[in-house]
Amino acid sequence: MPARAVAPTPLTDTLCLSESLGLVPDPRGCRGRRYPLSALVPAAAASVLAGARSLTATTEWISDASVWACRALGFPVDLLTR
Numbered sequence: 001m002p003a004r005a006v007a008p009t010p011l012t013d014t015l016c017l018s019e020s021l022g023l024v025p026d027p028r029g030c031r032g033r034r035y036p037l038s039a040l041v042p043a044a045a046a047s048v049l050a051g052a053r054s055l056t057a058t059t060e061w062i063s064d065a066s067v068w069a070c071r072a073l074g075f076p077v078d079l080l081t082r
Contacts, residue, residue, distance in 0.1 A: 039074035046073070 004045070021038040047061035065073075 035076075036074055043073050043075070 019068050021041050024037065026033070026037040043065070044063050047058040050061055052058045052061050062070075
């Protein structure tokens with residue numbers, strides 16, 4: 001019997017991305033940069049893997065993510081705002 005393919009898990013599949021993205025230069029200017037690029041891209045990828053199909057859905061997925069998921073993705077987490 002062939003092995004079943006496991007469905008992608010959004011967070012674990014994108015954590016490997018953050019390590020590699022830490023080496024990519026950030027093209028954004030210093031002004032207005034709140035979050036590191038190495039956190040934004042894996043979070044966007046995780047949200048798409050979870051079913052997000054728009055920028056609004058992606059931002060909602062990120063804002064609804066748990067504290068541990070945000071930390072794992074590389075976001076600075078302020079516990080006072082959660």
